[in-house]
Amino acid sequence: MIRLLLTFTLIACTPATAASNPGFQSWLEKSLWPEAKRSGIARATFDMAFKGITFDPKMPELKSAAPKRQTQSEFRAPEGYFNQRSIDRLAKQGAALEKRWRDTLARIEKRTGVPRRIILAIWGRESVYGTFKMPKNAIRSLATSAYAGRRSELFKGELIAALRIIQEGHISAKAMGSSWAGALGQPQFLPSKFFDYAVDEDGDGKRDIWNSVPDTLGSIANYLAKFGWQRGRDWGFEVTIPASVSCSLGGPDQGRKIAGWAGMGIERVSGRPFPKIELANTGYLLFPAGRYGPTFVTTPNFYVLKQYNESDLYALFVGHLADRMAGGKAFRGRWQDLPSYTRAEVKRMQDVLVAQGYDVGGADGLIGYKSRNAIGKWQNKVGRAATCFPSRETIKAIR
Structure with missing residues (x-):
């Protein structure tokens, strides 16, 4: 699940998280270095990677920051996720890139069974075909979250994996661009996924998912193939x-x-x-x-797309964009105007449904298919027309 770590929160900076945080440098030497050494990271690699690296007080999910309203687009009301102007633009760009990289895509498709337009659609969604500049330095972001984040152990593991990528010469520490959560390069792989799924498609000895288009395309396809993409079937x-x-x-x-x-x-x-x-x-x-x-x-391939990002809307966007590249039309069904919800609001509703015996797939504040099904079953039970999605009135009634 590539982008699962994307932010649900916006964070305010506090005096305790100053960029000159002295505890950060001490932690690097006394805590992180021994663990990195046990994992096979050389001292020269460690020193090079952390040269000039400081604590980033603006990182999300710091322990010292109060959670705020979610902002990740995959978990808002569906209508806003499918901007047709944006999809039209991405489809036009993707169709042109399909021609430009025809031979490379044909080779990858033959080897993996993943359709070229699906590969391109993920590339377009993740990094606008490589034109989106990664906003963070991966080492700084991962180290800050490993030191002071709410999921420090998870980020520590990702940080050590990132150091291994540098040590093997795939990219320099300075050039290792990432999202705030450390998702790397054009396909947005977490460091721990890099060694399982990134490939050297252009044959230069490096798995360069930052700068090499063939490596990026081959890596996306390899990821989907390893998660079970069914050759010859649609999404x-x-x-x-x-x-x-x-x-x-x-x-x-x-x-x-x-x-x-x-x-x-x-x-x-x-x-x-x-x-x-x-x-x-x-x-x-x-x-x-x-x-x-x-x-x-x-089809089952839709759920392979969800291995890249667990959101239904993400997988639907990728499939739809791939269809649009082939001349497909916009959705015929109309998205009705629905409100966005905080995770806390949805979780309170889910807690009530769980207490009444409904399976919501875990009260996590996200409106997944089990929560939608539970809402529909509750609506049927109380004599309401089943919509399987929470309006404001439905959330109020379930409470």
């Missing part, structure tokens, strides 16, 4: 789902053959039949906004 289809089919049937734990869904009156919005290759295979209903937006039948 999913926008459909119309009759009211007689409950919206609480969504999710990967309630799959059935696509022919079975079609037999229940589910049809593609394009008017075309489902491909013959798909009819005998398993598909899953997806109601990303419950009954308040477009609906889909997805």
Whole structure:
């Protein structure tokens, strides 16, 4: 899960987290260095990586900072996630890059089975095809979070993995650009994932996901292939789902053959039949906004995309962008205007549902498919029309 560590909070700086924090330098030498040494990091690598590195008081999730309202777009109301102007622009850029990198993409697609437009769509979503400048120095960001973050042990492991990347010569410490959470380069791999999934596609001896387009494309495809991308299958289809089919049937734990869904009156919005290759295979209903937006039948490949980022909206964006590169149209279903929620608001609702015996998949403040299904089942039980998504009125009623 590449971008799971992206921020849900905005953080205020406090006097205790000054950039000159003396405890930080002491921690580097007395705590981090012995652990890095045990992990095989050379002293020369360690000293080079931390030369001039200071504590970053603006990092999210510092222990000294009070959590604030979530900001990550994948967990807001769905409508705002699919800006058609942005998607149109990315689709046009992606189509041009498909031509430019045709031979490289053909080789990667043949080897991994991952369609070239899916590879390009992830590249576009993660780093705008490599044009987005990574805002942070990975070593500084990871070290700050390892020293004073709420998940210090997790970040410490990522930091040591980043030092290993430097030691093996894939990138210099100075050039190791990242997100605030240390997600690296154009495909936004966490350091711990780099050695499992990054590849040297251009054959220069380095896995350079910062500067090499072939390495970036090959690494994205390798990641999806290793998580089980099914060769020859699509990611999913926008459909119309009759009211007689409950919206609480969504999710990967309630799959059935696509022919079975079609037999229940589910049809593609394009008017075309489902491909013959798909009819005998398993598909899953997806109601990303419950009954308040477009609906889909997805394949297992949709859930492979979720291994890159666990958000339904992220995986849907990638699949949709890939379709748009091939000349596909905007969604036919209309996203209704829904409010955004804080995680605390959603969690309070989930806690009530759990207390009443509903499975929300963990009261984590995120509106995943199990929470949507639980809302629909609760609505059916109390005699309300099932929407499987929380309006303000629904959240108030469930409380």
